[in-house]
Amino acid sequence: xxxxxxxxxxxxxxxxxxxxxxxxxxxxxxxxxxxxxxxxxxxxxxxxxxxxxxxxxxxxxxxxxxxxxxxxxxxxxxxxxxxxxxxxxxxxxxxxxxxxxxxxxxxxxxxxxxxxxxxxxxxxxxxxxxxxxxxxxxxxxxxxxxxxxxxxxxxxxxxxxxxxxxxxxxxxxxxxxxxxxxxxxxxxxxxxxxxxxxxxxxxxxxxxxxxxxxxxxxxxxxxxxxxxxxxxxxxxxxxxxxxxxxxxxxxxxxxxxxxxxxxxxxxxxxxxxxxxxxxxxxxxxxxxxxxxxxxxxxxxxxxxxxxxxxxxxxxxxxxxxxxxxxxxxxxxxxxxxxxxxxxxxxxxxx
Amino acid sequence: xxxxxxxxxxxxxxxxxxxxxxxxxxxxxxxxxxxxxxxxxxxxxxxxxxxxxxxxxxxxxxxxxxxxxxxxxxxxx
Numbered sequence: 001x002x003x004x005x006x007x008x009x010x011x012x013x014x015x016x017x018x019x020x021x022x023x024x025x026x027x028x029x030x031x032x033x034x035x036x037x038x039x040x041x042x043x044x045x046x047x048x049x050x051x052x053x054x055x056x057x058x059x060x061x062x063x064x065x066x067x068x069x070x071x072x073x074x075x076x077x078x079x080x081x082x083x084x085x086x087x088x089x090x091x092x093x094x095x096x097x098x099x100x101x102x103x104x105x106x107x108x109x110x111x112x113x114x115x116x117x118x119x120x121x122x123x124x125x126x127x128x129x130x131x132x133x134x135x136x137x138x139x140x141x142x143x144x145x146x147x148x149x150x151x152x153x154x155x156x157x158x159x160x161x162x163x164x165x166x167x168x169x170x171x172x173x174x175x176x177x178x179x180x181x182x183x184x185x186x187x188x189x190x191x192x193x194x195x196x197x198x199x200x201x202x203x204x205x206x207x208x209x210x211x212x213x214x215x216x217x218x219x220x221x222x223x224x225x226x227x228x229x230x231x232x233x234x235x236x237x238x239x240x241x242x243x244x245x246x247x248x249x250x251x252x253x254x255x256x257x258x259x260x261x262x263x264x265x266x267x268x269x270x271x272x273x274x275x276x277x278x279x280x281x282x283x284x285x286x287x288x289x290x291x292x293x294x295x296x297x298x299x300x301x302x303x304x305x306x307x308x309x310x311x312x313x314x315x316x317x318x319x320x321x322x323x324x325x326x327x328x329x330x331x332x333x334x335x336x337x338x339x340x341x342x343x344x345x346x347x348x349x350x
Numbered sequence: 351x352x353x354x355x356x357x358x359x360x361x362x363x364x365x366x367x368x369x370x371x372x373x374x375x376x377x378x379x380x381x382x383x384x385x386x387x388x389x390x391x392x393x394x395x396x397x398x399x400x401x402x403x404x405x406x407x408x409x410x411x412x413x414x415x416x417x418x419x420x421x422x423x424x425x426x427x
Contacts (some may be wrong), residue, residue, distance in 0.1 A: 002366035027405040028364040274365040312358040
């Protein structure tokens with residue numbers, strides 16, 4: 001294999017035409033990192049698929065990420081940092097450290113557009129932390145609510161079994177008072193048990209945040225994503241389930257709530273992009289934030305000096321949709337991901 | 351998977367697109383093809399002299415993060 005030389009006419013090969021249309025997903029001036037500063041969580045949601053085997057990110061891994069960002073910043077036009085976990089705010093200092101470093105790089109390199117976003121359960125998101133993260137460029141906050149308090153507290157509970165709704169709600173109220181440009185995505189998981197009660201939650205959200213355009217609802221069906229309780233989850237199935245979600249979206253809209261609509265056009269997962277990496281708390285490099293224990297999803301490692309070592313064969317499996325143009329492979333490359341001939345469990349340092 | 355085109359990453363995580371001899375021959379090894387710069391007829395695709403892709407305009411729709419795409423994770427079968 002040799003470095004590609006571009007032909008005069010890209011239509012001479014179908015795969016190059018596909019690459020041309022999605023060049024942003026390979027481009028060197030774009031970088032997307034999903035960072036897991038810890039894989040521990042203060043919650044034990046009934047449907048969670050994570051195993052909490054890994055702990056907090058070490059100083060060496062954090063330093064590696066910062067060195068990688070420093071190396072890449074001069075040639076980046078777009079840098080997206082997506083904070084994920086575990087519960088990322090359980091390692092808040094790591095988030096602030098790396099996000100702050102990226103924000104500083106953004107000031108030194110005006111061409112670089114930084115976007116920060118965080119998927120958090122909201123329990124540790126005090127107004128002070130929110131304002132600090134916002135000042136460092138975190139603009140999108142995704143927080144889940146699974147019903148009014150009496151329902152939510154049965155599904156999204158703390159590790160000690162206690163409820164979480166009231167504290168999250170008070171944080172949301174405080175956040176709504178903050179001035180600035182940000183988006184809070186309230187993610188509502190709908191299932192057979194909570195879909196009727198969801199209407200009460202919608203009214204509660206409308207009464208409290210109804211005039212807040214920065215708060216948007218993302219209503220979706222609960223999914224089985226590989227957790228220990230998958231078989232018992234009361235997921236919605238079939239067209240009845242689709243109708244329930246559709247009706248809840250309609251009701252939310254009729255209450256004047258802002259809805260996060262599904263992406264228009266083709267949906268492409270970040271795992272399909274060759275310039276998107278998941279950096280786990282132990283420095284392992286993955287592509288997908290769901291299949292965390294799948295050996296195909298352990299591609300390599302980031303070193304303390306910021307260099308990345310990535311298994312190209314595995315990368316090509318995840319990115320195969322870029323060459324095939326197949327919309328299903330682009331939407332979720334995990335589905336139908338080729339088995340590797342020598343696939344074996346990868347030893348994970350803790 | 352496509353066996354004529356192959357992705358690898360360098361130490362800084364930048365993608366290098368590699369091509370098989372057969373496909374490069376088909377594309378025209380000795381014509382005016384370029385390893386650097388944009389290809390005529392290409393809307394976005396440009397390569398630097400290391401075979402790494404550069405885009406002029408980052409497609410906002412294509413580059414989003416977990417806030418958008420994690421929402422759409424299908425059930426594991």
